Each structure stands twice: as C-alpha cells, then as structure tokens.
Amino acid sequence: xxxxxxxxxxxxxxxxxxxxxxxxxxxxxxxxxxxxxxxxxxxxxxxxxxxxxxxxxxxxxxxxxxxxxxxxxxxxxxxxxxxxxxxxxxxxxxxxxxxxxxxxxxxxxxxxxxxxxxxxxxxxxxxxxxxxxxxxxxxxxxxxxxxxxxxxxxxxxxxxxxxxxxxxxxxxxxxxxxxxxxxxxxxxxxxxxxxxxxxxxxxxxxxxxxxxxxxxxxx
Amino acid sequence: xxxxxxxxxxxxxxxxxxxxxxxxxxxxxxxxxxxxxxxxxxxxxxxxxxxxxxxxxxxxxxxxxxxxxxxxxxxxxxxxxxxxxxxxxxxxxxxxxxxxxxxxxxxxxxxxxxxxxxxxxxxxxxxxxxxxxxxxxxxxxxxxxxxxxxxxxxxxxxxxxxxxxxxxxxxxxxxxxxxxxxxxxxxxxxx
Numbered sequence: 001x002x003x004x005x006x007x008x009x010x011x012x013x014x015x016x017x018x019x020x021x022x023x024x025x026x027x028x029x030x031x032x033x034x035x036x037x038x039x040x041x042x043x044x045x046x047x048x049x050x051x052x053x054x055x056x057x058x059x060x061x062x063x064x065x066x067x068x069x070x071x072x073x074x075x076x077x078x079x080x081x082x083x084x085x086x087x088x089x090x091x092x093x094x095x096x097x098x099x100x101x102x103x104x105x106x107x108x109x110x111x112x113x114x115x116x117x118x119x120x121x122x123x124x125x126x127x128x129x130x131x132x133x134x135x136x137x138x139x140x141x142x143x144x145x146x147x148x149x150x151x152x153x154x155x156x157x158x159x160x161x162x163x164x165x166x167x168x169x170x171x172x173x174x175x176x177x178x179x180x181x182x183x184x185x186x187x188x189x190x191x192x193x194x195x196x197x198x199x200x201x202x203x204x205x206x207x208x209x210x211x212x213x214x215x216x217x218x219x
Numbered sequence: 220x221x222x223x224x225x226x227x228x229x230x231x232x233x234x235x236x237x238x239x240x241x242x243x244x245x246x247x248x249x250x251x252x253x254x255x256x257x258x259x260x261x262x263x264x265x266x267x268x269x270x271x272x273x274x275x276x277x278x279x280x281x282x283x284x285x286x287x288x289x290x291x292x293x294x295x296x297x298x299x300x301x302x303x304x305x306x307x308x309x310x311x312x313x314x315x316x317x318x319x320x321x322x323x324x325x326x327x328x329x330x331x332x333x334x335x336x337x338x339x340x341x342x343x344x345x346x347x348x349x350x351x352x353x354x355x356x357x358x359x360x361x362x363x364x365x366x367x368x369x370x371x372x373x374x375x376x377x378x379x380x381x382x383x384x385x386x387x388x389x390x391x392x393x394x395x396x397x398x399x400x401x402x403x404x405x406x407x408x409x410x
Contacts, residue, residue, distance in 0.1 A: 005313060005314065006312070006313055007312060007332055007335050007336040008310075008312030008313075008335065008336065008338075008339045008340070008363065009312075009336065009339060009340045010332075010336040011336070011337075013331075013332040013333040013336045013337070014333050015333060015348050016328050016331075016333045016334045016337070016345055016348040016349070017328060017333070017348075018326065018328050018348075018349065018395075019326070019327060019328070022326050022327065024249055024250045024323065024324055025246075025250070026327075027220070027221065028221065029220050029221045029223075029224040029225070031246040031249070031250070032224050032225070032228055032242060032246070033224055034245070034246070034249070034324070035241075035242035035243075035245040035246050036224075036227065036228060036231065036237060036242065038245055039236075039237045039238075039241055039242055039245065040231070040236065040237065043236055043237070045236070052313075052314055055314070056313075056314075064332065068315065068327065068330045068331070070220065073220070073223065073224060073227070076227070077227065080231075085234075085236065086227075086230055086231070086234075090230050091226075091227065091230070094222075094223075094226030094229070094230070095226065095229060095230060095233070096229075096230045096233035096234055100234065102234070102235070102236065103236055107235060107236050107237055107238055107241075108237065108238065108241050109238050109241055110238060110240045110241045110244055112241070113241060113244045113245060113248070116245070117248060117253070117320070118292070118293050118320065119292075119293025119294070119319070119320065119367070119369075120293070121293070121294055122294065122295065122366075122367040123294055123295070150313060150365045150366060151365070152312050152313060152363065152365060154312075154339060154340075166295060166297075166366070166368055169295075169366060169367060170367070172366075186366050186368070188297075188368075190360075196339075196340075197340055201340075202341075202342075202343060202359070204355075204356065204357065204358050204359055205342060205343075205358075205359050205361065206358060206359070206360045206361070207339050207360075207361045207363060208360070208361070208362055208363065209363045209365045210363075210364070210365050210366035210368050211365070211366075212366070
C-alpha cells in the first residue's frame with residue numbers, strides 16, 4: 001500500500017538524532033509489547049508480514065505521531081481483534097470477557113524461548129527456475145498494490161542491475177494477506193543514485209533493494 | 220501506555236495465549252544477552268582470519284553458524300565490506316529490519332522517520348548528522364533491507380592495530396560502524 005511507512009526519499013523529517021547511551025527500552029511497557037508480539041507470532045496468531053501490514057495500515061497521522069513501540073501495540077491490538085483472537089469489547093474493557101479463537105500453535109512457554117531467539121526460516125524450494133541472473137538490467141515495475149508490498153515507491157519505474165540472487169523466499173505480498181507463502185526468487189537489485197534522484201543528485205551514491213521476482217521485468 | 224499494555228497482556232494471559240514468564244525471558248534476553256558485542260566478535264574475527272572473512276562475505280549465516288560460541292544467527296545474513304573505494308550503509312525504509320541477533324534491538328534513530336526517509340536519498344547528509352565525513356569520490360552504497368535478508372557492515376580495520384588479539388579488536392568495533400553510520404574506534408583515542 002502507498003502508505004506513509006514507505007518513506008524512502010521523503011523530505012522534511014529533519015536531522016537524525018542519536019541518543020547517547022540509549023537504553024534498550026525507554027519504558028517497561030515497550031519491552032512487554034515487543035515480547036507480546038514475539039510470543040503471539042510464535043503461538044501462530046500471525047506471521048511477520050501480517051504484523052507489518054497492520055502497523056502500516058494505521059491511519060497516517062497515528063503512524064507518524066506514534067513512537068515505535070506504540071505502533072507495535074496499536075498494530076497488535078488491531079490484528080488480534082481483526083483475526084478474532086480478542087474482542088474489541090475486551091480491548092476496551094481491559095479484561096477477558098468471552099471465549100475467542102486460540103492461536104494455532106498454542107502458547108509460547110518458557111522452555112521454548114530458545115527457539116524464537118533465532119529468526120524464522122524464509123527460504124523455500126524453488127517452484128520454477130529463476131528468471132533473472134546477476135548482471136541483468138531490470139526495471140522495477142510500476143505497480144501500486146493496495147495491500148502489503150515490499151517494493152518501495154522510490155524505485156518503481158526505475159532501472160537497476162541484478163547483483164545477486166538469494167534463492168527463493170516466502171512472498172510477503174501473499175503471506176501478509178494470508179494468501180499462502182507463494183515463494184518467489186529474491187534478488188539484490190542496485191540502482192544508481194542519479195537514476196533514482198535525478199542528474200543533479202550525488203553521483204557517488206548507489207542504492208540497492210532486495211526485490212522479489214514479481215516486482216521486476218527485464219529492461 | 221503502561222496500563223493499556225498491561226491490560227492487553229492480562230487478556231492474553233487469561234485466555235492462555237501467552238505465558239508471562241516467557242515474556243520476561245524474551246525481554247531479559249534482549250536487555251542483557253543479545254547486543255552489538257556479538258557483531259563485534261564477528262568483525263574482529265574477520266579482521267584477523269582471512270579465510271573466515273572470505274567465508275563470511277560468501278555466506279554470512281553459514282560462517283557465523285560455524286563460530287558457534289559467538290552468536291546464533293538466522294538465515295540470509297549478508298555481510299558487506301567497506302573498502303577504500305566503497306562505504307556501505309544499511310537502512311530499512313519500510314519498517315525497521317535490522318540484524319537483531321548480531322546487533323540487538325535497533326536504536327530509536329534507526330527506526331525513526333528522519334533516517335528512514337533520508338538514508339537512500341542523501342546518505343552523505345545523514346552521515347554528517349553522525350559527524351561522519353567520507354572522501355568525496357568514494358562510492359556510498361546504501362542497502363535498503365526490504366526482505367528477510369539482514370545486512371551487517373564489515374568496517375575497515377583501524378590502522379595501528381597490528382598484532383592485536385581478536386578480543387582487543389572487538390573492543391574497537393562500535394554498533395554504528397556495523398550499520399555504516401560510524402567508524403570503529405581508533406586505538407588510543409578516548410572512548
């Protein structure tokens with residue numbers, strides 16, 4: 001979706017402000033939210049792409065006006081309600097009121113923590129040969145899916161070069177809407193800065209994205 | 220926020236969907252165990268062991284997995300090497316993708332709009348926000364983490380560290396130097 005989360009190349013957000021000696025969490029609730037998202041994901045309530053989609057789908061003013069972990073909380077609440085794990089009335093009341101759907105894998109228990117400390121596996125068996133190879137000139141398609149996609153707007157319509165392939169991965173555009181994993185070849189595609197930002201931009205800049213095969217066409 | 224989060228946790232606990240002790244353990248792991256010291260050990264090893272460095276650049280996940288004791292990492296770790304001709308910098312313009320297992324949870328600035336919006340369009344401007352200036356003609360390569368690949372920058376080994384042990388070298392490796400928004404510490408400089 002063409003949301004405010006897709007902010008590569010936008011102006012006006014100001015300087016990057018690093019915080020010296022930044023703590024891991026700035027408040028106790030931030031850690032709880034992070035852990036709740038991890039635990040509910042591990043329980044099988046949702047996949048990582050769906051959780052990203054719900055954060056992106058927050059109203060633009062809420063997305064831009066919320067801290068990182070507040071976005072995580074709001075996205076989690078919306079997702080749990082939409083999928084029927086929690087009732088909107090329960091979120092409002094702040095307590096459990098009724099029977100709801102349980103996550104398919106069951107709760108994450110203390111003895112399973114080790115399992116989720118390493119990222120899930122996203123590589124899959126190739127369903128078809130790769131269409132592109134390193135060195136190919138490709139164009140990022142001019143597409144504007146209304147649902148979740150990992151093709152940022154700033155590369156659409158632009159020509160780059162395939163640098164390497166990463167094998168076949170779960171396709172977020174499908175997984176995020178629970179339409180199956182639909183595995184696709186994944187490539188690093190590198191663009192000249194001047195291709196993206198115009199002839200007056202810094203000629204020493206190159207930008208790459210990791211692009212799924214359906215995002216690309218031969219140029 | 221504290222109350223709202225506590226309420227959601229109590230709902231999910233009452234339903235039997237989460238176990239508070241498991242949540243505590245997740246938080247504790249990120250607060251006390253997982254952090255940039257893991258990445259720093261990988262970098263220091265690459266600086267001292269050319270065969271490991273090559274393996275790391277060829278297949279980051281496999282090379283780190285072989286180290287065993289250092290850190291565990293998921294699949295699709297891509298290590299990108301800084302050279303006198305090229306400086307690498309990592310961003311996630313769409314959300315906040317970051318190599319958690321080697322660097323811990325990302326800092327707020329990495330997840331915030333200024334960095335995510337500008338890193339791909341004006342990387343030298345972003346670097347200047349960090350007090351970092353690169354030579355004018357060096358290539359600046361920005362890696363936008365748009366998939367489940369995760370990027371770690373292998374910074375250049377500081378001069379004046381000949382003969383140093385891996386342990387000594389790891390002390391010089393900063394988090395930002397592995398994101399590409401900083402350099403390793405210089406020997407003898409105040410930290």
